[in-house]
Amino acid sequence: MLSRLDNLIVEFDSGLRTLLAQPRSLRAHPDATITEANLSREEKTLACALMRVNHSGEVCAQALYSGQAISARKPQTSAALKQAAVEETDHLAWCESRIKQLGGRTSVLNPFFYAGSFSLGLLAGALGERWNLGFVAETEKQVGVHLASHLEILPENDKKTRKIIEQMQVDEAAHAKQARDYGAAELPAPVNFLMRKVAKLMTTTSYYL
16 A cells, blocks of 8 residues: 555656646547537637636646545545546546647646645545545536536537537536535535635636636
8 A cells, every 4th residue: 555655756746747748538539520610710719718728627626636535534535536537637638639729738827726736635635535525526516617608608610629528517517426425515605715716716817828
């Protein structure tokens, strides 16, 4: 069994790979069979900015779940968090691939997002299992709302980006349900409010940077 220090070293390596290496999806890309639409420059710019935001969100998710998995007290919870992180890696790969297709780039702020989210994950795990899972459930709930808002403003003919976001919605909802099934606590209103404000800061900055 790995010690806490060993786990930290493993997760540090995972963080470097998240930020510096080309992510690989274990599943087929949802948009793989969809033909590229004839998008205008403005439509490409919008879609790229939205996917850059989503990519940064997945960087945060990787960091959050890694921190939570290390500090989780039950093996079952740690395993569930690690599995969620694997699926988030798929999302990371899908987003990065789509950004490149659209001629864009990922956010320069991702290292800062990762560090902050990893620290939050460690704190969440230290608070106990129910609160740890509560952070997962609330995070995924907010991500679901965020993805739905992207679908509303995404160019209607951009079927490739739309398909990716729709599959991400399905996966995030499944993560939230799993957390609730495992006994996630309902987070206090002030904590939910703070999480929304932090998420707003991340999405606003990564949209442009």
